[in-house]
Amino acid sequence: MIKIGHNSLHRYLLGNVSDEETVQIIKWVEENPKHAEELKSLGLIYDATIWNQDKNTSFQHTFSLKQRKRRIIINISKAAAIFAIGFLLNSLIQYIGSSTKMQSLYTPPGQRAELILEDGTKVWLNANSRITYPSSFAQNHRDISLEGEAYFKVTPNKHRPFTVNASGYKIKVLGTEFNVQAYDKKKYEIDLIKGSVHVTTPDKRVADLKPGKRLYFDNNNIVKGEITHPEHFQWRNGLISFNQETLQDIFNKIELFYEVNITCRNKKLLKSHYSGKFRIRDGVEHIIKVLQIDNNFKYDINPERDRISID
Template sequence: MNPELLQKYIAGNATEAEKQRVTEWIQENPENMREYMAQRKLHDMALWRTEPVAEENSRERKHFSLRGVCMEAAKIAAVLAIVLLGTHYWTGKHQVPEDKTWQSIYVPAGQRAELMLADGTKVWLNSRSTLTFPGSFKGNIRNVKLDGEGYFAVTKNVEQPFIVETNKCNVKVLGTEFNVMAYAADSVWETSLLEGAVEILVPGSNNSGMRLEPNMMASLKGNRLVKGRIKEVDYFLWREGLLCFNDISVRDMIEKLKLYYGVDIVVNNTRILKNRYTGKFRTKDGVEHVLKVLRLNNKFTYTKDDETNVITIN
């Protein structure tokens, strides 16, 4: 891929024909997708060095050097609540001790976490997600339970498949990289495969599971699994602390903000709901920062009740 064309695409200046070329290249193989995501990350880091929107109060302005962002990307911006013999709190990466006790990690609203399981599998957890897992894997399978969203880089072991159990479907793998979105409180269920192979199993169903190939995704529509190609490669940047929206309706955008930040948003100004938006935000900047940027192109005001954690858009 021509580096100049790739940068042009990332900057949002590509023509429709050029966008098609880059999209096809990204979908050819996982290495291309990794290269794209790496270049996109560098581009976003550079953007972080610019000034915030003019509407922000100057006292709140912050400057970020590339070195500082790289250091921050290496950290884990979450407080992990490990339920073992009581509750303990950590920040930073956490390696699971090798014991037989089942543990649960919950990531608070607006945060994310990374951990390594006893078998070497790496897991990234998104906001308001809970992962339940054993301290060590025994028997014929390695199983964990997910309520929320997680990205898994599974250590290969053909003798001991890895299974992610969710409230709707289970995902079975041998060794691969994939994303699962399965919040129990949300109707959306989907998994996206970047590398390797996975099989999606519906508990209680007599049907054989659906297999996915790299750059494919599956979503649950009612009781039916639907397969398709990954369209939003930027989406996986949530692991780096970025919320990415690509031509999304304000209605759907608000639903995601409610989910990720654990806040109730009441929209009285319904005229804005059909408008569409494209942009990126750092998760740690909070929901109000997103709303301040959003209202630059959408006429609305909002108030927040800190006691009830309710935001009202008028």
């Protein structure tokens, strides 16, 4: 029987545990339903959202949130075993087997997943995203496909280059750590944390990136710059973060995360700048309600059409 202390569970809820500890906690949860309930109860303690609005002064709101019931889906096949804890919206996925068949994992809007590929490469998959990969890589290359956003921590192997194919772009690495956002060709960005990457565009243009740099495409032009807001990668820990972004940019991000359409008739409102963070699992309506506190706007949600109207 695996023994897990409260200190380890607390650090897990805060995202401050190692990969090995994460595996042990998942196994501990699966041992006994009571363990899952214990972790869920502890999770309620940390279930809060902080939101800052930047005007002439800074306002901070802390909200205690009700825990939503979510289904726990366990799907075990010959090629993969997926362990899901619904209330954390975080999946640890371990793949076993020698089959070369292609596998595909999709994360629905408002959820995220974490998986370990056959070579030991670790991948965090953001909401409304899909990754396609072989259950066993070839001897001389490692190719995967991405739709949406993912954070990669690639296992080094100079004899087997790792290539991410996303929206017609090819990102080639040997061993590195980087984030890719490729929901569509108009919204494409690469942020390099460690190592180096070589990017080839759909029209065969090439670009190399160094650590601490970002690359994005604006009006079909390749633009390089510094990574100025690393907190944007907090989506790996279940957070949507904003740093001096306009409400228009925030709505655009919400639309990607939750696959909804937001229309706002108040154009002046869209130019307001904000900084803050939300938990992804709390859902789009919670975010809209929090924004409403400082702006006093009216909104209407049509769940059948996935549409939100703001006046």
